[in-house]
Amino acid sequence: MHWTDEGVVLGVRKHGETSVILELMTREHGRHSGLVHGGRSKALQAVLQPGNTVQATWRARLDEHLGNFQVEGLSLRASRLMNSSMALYGLAALANLLRFVPERDPHFALYETLTVLVDHLDDPDLAPALFVRFELAMLSELGFGLDLSSCAATGTERDLIYVSPRSGRAVSAAAGEPYKDRLLKLPGFLIGQTKANRPSESEIRAGFALTDFFLHQNVFDPQGQQAPEERARFVALATAGDE
Incomplete structure (x- = not known):
């Protein structure tokens, strides 16, 4: 064969x-x-x-x-990536994350997301948001994709600022107001609401907090494993800038 x-x-x-x-x-x-x-x-x-x-x-x-x-x-590209601490931690983190994907199962969309990420893994303006999108793609391929297209409570596609930790669906500002302390933040760059070329540090932190919650809930904890240490170091470097 x-x-x-x-x-x-x-x-x-x-x-x-x-x-x-x-x-x-x-x-x-x-x-x-x-x-x-x-x-x-x-x-x-x-x-x-x-x-x-x-x-x-x-x-x-x-x-x-x-x-x-x-x-x-x-x-x-490895020789170029080796000059960036963020890229090195990112490479180690994504490799560890991909080992949760069953061997020899094709994941076309995840592969495309991966290649875009590694192309820009040493770019501090692009890599953090791309890594969040990569983790969302991983969740989706593993059967735990989030639905950020409309409000879980009202169906509206406007003012989406939260995510339900129970359903993984977006929640609008009005519908989520009474429960905001129990909801996760939805960063605007994940639904095309960030006008700047680079999302703010607070948006990046919110993005990683979002994927971190669902990765632990659906991937790490059920297998009795911790998040890769390199992921925490990558996140720290990716969110080390000023607002």
């Missing part, structure tokens, strides 16, 4: 004297691992860095086998 696909490098681990086991998030085959013979050579080490996009051909005798990868670099 074999296939060829593109994928973003999530990580590698040593295998034997000269090889590595490569973990990719691929466009059509989901999160997938395979053995790369000679993966510890200088030529391949530069390619097999987290954040790079590669073209990979996977071969195995049976579908359930680990199989072998042959890889070729497509977008070698």
Whole structure:
């Protein structure tokens, strides 16, 4: 069996004297691992860095086998990302988050969101909001997507400023007023209400608080796991600016 696909490098681990086991998030085959013979050579080490996009051909005798990868670099952005602490923490955080996605299940929309994120992970103006959107995409792919299109109580599409922690649906200002202490904040940039090129720090914090709540409720806590430590460090750097 074999296939060829593109994928973003999530990580590698040593295998034997000269090889590595490569973990990719691929466009059509989901999160997938395979053995790369000679993966510890200088030529391949530069390619097999987290954040790079590669073209990979996977071969195995049976579908359930680990199989072998042959890889070729497509977008070698890792050397640039290594110059940014925020990007390094972001790469580690997104790789940990993606490991909650079942292996070998295709997630086309999530892959597209991922590639946009890694392209801009060292940009402090773009990366924070893109990371929030990536986490929302992850929740959606895992079956816990939020509905931010209209008010859960009234159906209106105007003045949406809250999210219900019970239903994951948006709530308008008027409908949520009596319960505002029990609702989550809905940052405007998630529903196209931010006019500035970059959302404010308070909006970014609200975005991460929103995804943090639902990730813990639906992903981390049911599996008895904590949020990746690198995620907290990424959030701290992403929200360290002035208002």
